[in-house]
Amino acid sequence: MAGSISSAVLLLLNMAGALLGPRAPDSVPAGDDEAVDFYFFPFLVLYKIGRVERFMGTDTVPASVDPATGVASKDVAIDAAAGLAVRLYLPKSTAERLPLVVFYHGGAFVTESAFSPTYQRYLNALASRAGVLAVSVDYHLSPERPLPAAYDDAWTALRWALRSARCGSGADAEPWLSRRADLTRLFLVGDSAGGNIAHNMAMRAGREGLDGGATIQGVALLDPYFWGKRPVPSETRDPAERRWRDRTWSFVCAGRYGVDDPVINPVAMARDEWRRLGCARVLVTVAGLDVLAARGRAYVAALGASGWGGDVRLYETPGESHVYFLLKPDGAKAAKEMDAVVAFINGNRPLFFLKSR
Secondary structure, eight states: OHHHHHHHHHHHHHHHHHHHHOOOSSOOOSSGGGGGGETTTEEEETTTTEEEESSSSSOOOOOOOOOTTTOOOEEEETTTTTTTEEEEEEEEOOOOEEEEEEOOOOOOTTTTOTHHHHHHHHHHHHHHHHTOOEEEEEEHHHHHHHHHHHHHHHHHHHHHHHHHHHHOSSSOOOHHHHHEEEEEEEEEEEETTHHHHHHHHHHHHHOOGGGGGGOEEEEESSSSSOOSOOOOTOOOHHHHHHHHHHHHHHHHHSSSSSSTTTOOGGGGGHHHHHHTTOOEEEEEEEEETTTTHHHHHHHHHHHHTOOSSSEEEEEEEOOTTTHHHHHHHTTHHHHHHHHHHHHHTTTTOOOSSSSOO
């Protein structure tokens, strides 16, 4: 019980970090060795000597068989030398082949992992409810490995999943993937920073193609992390808030990408760039109290107006904060949002795509 309470408190801070601007720490350790280079509330502090101290998102749980859902999970090292791994989720299902979901966790690119209790619970629920085989990617975090490391890891993991699913009974086969994954039903899903990653993987797939001619059927961006220099409609115009978000983006990518680079601001892309998005359907969810919600709505509007040939839908939950469905997974609104994601994966398109109540 104490562990679950702790996780909830930490996730609440995560949500606060998505809503609030910069804050100085109550106290900064004295001494030259502890001089602060960057304080990223509420996630971490980077000291000038290079040491990183994280305040949240570091708890992990082992792979297991979930007693509530019967979903089994296991960890697989894609590249042990590089430290790249995934956690697989297999539901109890009599279906011979299952849709394949490649999932990218959130955490502002600086915290959380594929092995955290928060994402273990979410992926168990998603795999059970949607009847999918899920691959949750444990990508490298900033600032130790700034962007594009997470993008590179995400692409490597996606290609590995596709290759493993095609290996049959070969030495390189991952049995859950080779025996159960249906590559004609491939989906990318991610929340917050993971939503940003999922979008960028679909863009790269559209530009470069996927191994074996695989195609992405759908991409679900859950409260995605996008930003830009110029405010979009209903987005905050507070100068201090905008400067802080510009700084935190520069921090996670070590200055490599400007705040209007398409990896963080796809809204600014030209129409012909949007048309390269390599999937057939997109679902974007936003929470009404989330400062990032306006950018999610603008994403849907820009994609819809681009001439891209697919189907894009917006699901909005009023009165809730960033990734509320992770903090309150048993709530009625979280259940409705899970219904929306499940229906999206399973190809159902009821009217809930407009707004949750």
